[in-house]
Amino acid sequence: MPDSQHDSSDDNEQLWDSYSSPPSSDKMSSTQSSPVANSLWSYREQHEAVNDCMDLYSNYTGILASLVREEGNVYSLAAIEDMLYTGSDSKNIRVWKNRKEFTGFKSKSGLVKSIVIADDKIFTGHRDGKIRVWHASVKNPSVYNKIGTLPSLTSIVEKAMKPKNYTEVRRNHRAIWIKHFDVISSLDLTEDRSLLYSGSWDKTIKVWKVSNFKCLESIPAHDDVVNAVVAGFDDYVFSGSADGAVKVWRREIPGKRTKHSFVHTLLNQECAVTSLVVNPSGTVVYAGLSDGLLHFWERDKLLSGGRVLRWHKVAVLCLAAAGSLVFSGSVDTNICVWRRDDGGEHKCMYVLSGHSEPVRCLAVDMSRRDGIGEQSWTLYSGSLDRSVKIWRVCMQTPQIDEQDPPSPSKHKNRSSKSCNGGFQSFTDQGRLNQRRK
Numbered sequence: 151m152p153d154s155q156h157d158s159s160d161d162n163e164q165l166w167d168s169y170s171s172p173p174s175s176d177k178m179s180s181t182q183s184s185p186v187a188n189s190l191w192s193y194r195e196q197h198e199a200v201n202d203c204m205d206l207y208s209n210y211t212g213i214l215a216s217l218v219r220e221e222g223n224v225y226s227l228a229a230i231e232d233m234l235y236t237g238s239d240s241k242n243i244r245v246w247k248n249r250k251e252f253t254g255f256k257s258k259s260g261l262v263k264s265i266v267i268a269d270d271k272i273f274t275g276h277r278d279g280k281i282r283v284w285h286a287s288v289k290n291p292s293v294y295n296k297i298g299t300l301p302s303l304t305s306i307v308e309k310a311m312k313p314k315n316y317t318e319v320r321r322n323h324r325a326i327w328i329k330h331f332d333v334i335s336s337l338d339l340t341e342d343r344s345l346l347y348s349g350s351w352d353k354t355i356k357v358w359k360v361s362n363f364k365c366l367e368s369i370p371a372h373d374d375v376v377n378a379v380v381a382g383f384d385d386y387v388f389s390g391s392a393d394g395a396v397k398v399w400r401r402e403i404p405g406k407r408t409k410h411s412f413v414h415t416l417l418n419q420e421c422a423v424t425s426l427v428v429n430p431s432g433t434v435v436y437a438g439l440s441d442g443l444l445h446f447w448e449r450d451k452l453l454s455g456g457r458v459l460r461w462h463k464v465a466v467l468c469l470a471a472a473g474s475l476v477f478s479g480s481v482d483t484n485i486c487v488w489r490r491d492d493g494g495e496h497k498c499m500y501v502l503s504g505h506s507e508p509v510r511c512l513a514v515d516m517s518r519r520d521g522i523g524e525q526s527w528t529l530y531s532g533s534l535d536r537s538v539k540i541w542r543v544c545m546q547t548p549q550i551d552e553q554d555p556p557s558p559s560k561h562k563n564r565s566s567k568s569c570n571g572g573f574q575s576f577t578d579q580g581r582l583n584q585r586r587k
Contacts (some may be wrong), residue, residue, distance in 0.1 A: 243255055350375075372392075386437055
């Protein structure tokens with residue numbers, strides 16, 4: 151049976167994060183026992199900020215607290231109710247409850263690139279090309295058990311018996327179609343949580359059935375690594391790649407099988423597409439690019455044309471959306487908060503400055519709101535400065551010059567030569583914003 155794993159995954163990861171320091175072997179060894187007992191995280195509350203916003207009706211926007219890790223970088227976040235899940239380049243996924251460290255669980259693969267939550271299941275995507283599924287114990291919620299791996303060993307053995315189940319993944323190299331053979335870069339769920347989509351550096355998107363963990367389909371989506379995949383409205387699925395394209399796929403359900411067909415390409419240019427998000431109302435899809443631009447397309451305009459938002463000067467690495475807000479995190483260490491009005495116009499309300507290295511991931515808890523209605527939101531940001539910051543973002547529009555949005559946190563923008571130098575090293579690898587030749 152051909153081996154779908156390859157020897158270069160660790161090398162690829164080193165290139166991707168060439169300007170971040172790898173954790174030492176001594177520190178890594180400490181994660182082999184209890185994840186909580188050996189935690190290298192610390193909680194730092196911004197007392198002045200917290201006191202300022204004790205009144206939930208206040209207009210305060212800024213940092214509330216920081217979760218700081220002594221080693222490694224934060225690559226993925228997921229939030230629901232009072233729980234926050236953080237994935238990093240250690241073997242652990244940390245679980246926080248009401249901003250306090252609650253528990254943790256560990257995988258065997260290391261880097262956790264993506265986390266999504268489907269009811270009582272936690273899906274994590276890893277650099278070894280596997281998706282792992284976790285479940286909290288009913289008797290002891292602080293204990294998480296692994297209940298599955300996608301694809302399962304049974305599925306691999308079944309598919310391996312028939313030659314038709316092999317596909318060429320590289321020149322002179324074939325692998326089983328249900329198995330990713332490179333880093334899992336992105337995970338997303340359909341609105342009803344019945345299907346899971348995974349995007350990978352192997353240039354494919356795979357479709358999984360949540361109820362039984364079966365791989366339903368493999369889509370050869372792009373000419374370069376897939377950086378983002380997101381399920382959207384009207385059975386559309388959007389994918390973004392280092393090949394510079396945003397593509398639209400549509401789910402069809404002929405009989406008992408699920409099939410996705412290509413619809414069209416929304417964007418096709420030189421700079422890599424690094425991130426995608428669809429707003430909660432399902433009316434707009436946004437794409438972050440390695441040149442710092444945000445492109446967006448509207449549902450009621452049949453996804454035609456597209457428009458651009460400009461503020462970041464360097465790569466946008468992550469996006470999140472809540473209510474009428476869109477958040478963009480960048481290599482410039484800042485987070486822009488954009489607000490869309492009823493007419494579809496966008497304004498940058500705030501620039502959140504507090505991280506000292508690129509902002510790698512963002513999450514907003516869609517099930518909890520700080521205050522009444524959409525008065526304010528709690529935003530989580532993970533960075534290559536080894537921290538997760540917790541922000542309060544007020545919905546009230548500040549009276550500002552559109553070209554000069556405020557930085558409401560107490561920290562100044564700390565973009566530095568080391569950050570810029572890191573970006574140069576980052577892009578030179580061709581993973582982020584250079585189309586491969």
